[in-house]
Amino acid sequence: MVEKGRLYVVSGPSGVGKNTVIDKAIAGRDDICFSTSVTTRKPREGEIDGEDYFFVDRETFDKMVRDGELLEHATYVSNGYGTPKAFVEEKISQGMSVISDIDVQGGRQIKAATDYSVLIFIVTPTMDELRKRLEARGTETEESIRSRLERAKAEYAESIDYDYIIVNDDLDTAAEEMKAIFTAEKCRYKNREFYLKEV
């Protein structure tokens, strides 16, 4: 028997520093990999099929949706994107965990479709701090900042199914908390029950 992996869904508003926390938390680990999405978008220069994305045509994508082969899916700019069930479940059964950075709607779809997903929501200590981080980018108009803050509030309200909240105040603390969640989830009773049965 092997301790199975998990599918970690990490969500949070734009500007919260999600990817910085993830990168720090998984640095140097070979037991966690990023999820590879399926998309109907055309590959860009240098993108590799099966690595950056699984590139499929719309017909194949729609069939995958119908056949329940995607754990979640959504459309952006008329392209379909989804999380392939087979890819995730193969990794997990080998004891690898998979991490996916998607929005709250996707997280909720995944939670409903699986019993091996763990949903982590990352927030700033205050909404003011989120505004400051968006302003610090220097690339956002006042209009787009306002719209991102509105969207953040909506995501907060919809995050009710999430398992954990990480407050990204200090990056080191946030990354340590994410690592602790990875370790604790390995220790879950269901994941180690087989020890009790083998004895």
Next chain:
Amino acid sequence: MVEKGRLYVVSGPSGVGKNTVIDKAIAGRDDICFSTSVTTRKPREGEIDGEDYFFVDRETFDKMVRDGELLEHATYVSNGYGTPKAFVEEKISQGMSVISDIDVQGGRQIKAATDYSVLIFIVTPTMDELRKRLEARGTETEESIRSRLERAKAEYAESIDYDYIIVNDDLDTAAEEMKAIFTAEKCRYKNREFYLKEV
């Protein structure tokens, strides 16, 4: 708002090294303390009321049971022992966690009575290893070892309500896992939801 503490119940068969793991995991921390039990047993030389135990007479103890003031209780050698609700809940509301080393029956009582308990079961990698550790003590008869192993198997079967399993193979790993559980439990959605509401 403050992040609340948890009541950690740590159970596991005699000989598994429970207290060694706990001691290593909580060393140097001021955010976790041991639970102080209520007992009808007479104080021994040097024992301090309110520190080693809360010493009460049988009438008081029985009244505490009737009034729901104990989260769990049991009788050993005709003395009553129990976990006082008020003590635990005061610590937890201050953001302290409380750790209690009790058996599976007590753990299940606590789980049923609270929404802030986290149950951790500690095991050896195999039943053979548990036998070896009991033999290594040099104080157990073959008869008492056999009886302890039988009891361990029964506890394994009854541990179904537990949240986590720690396999005490390597002490450092086991203590790190316990510490990761402490950290992850602080990050639980319910425990940090107030961040989403204050913004």
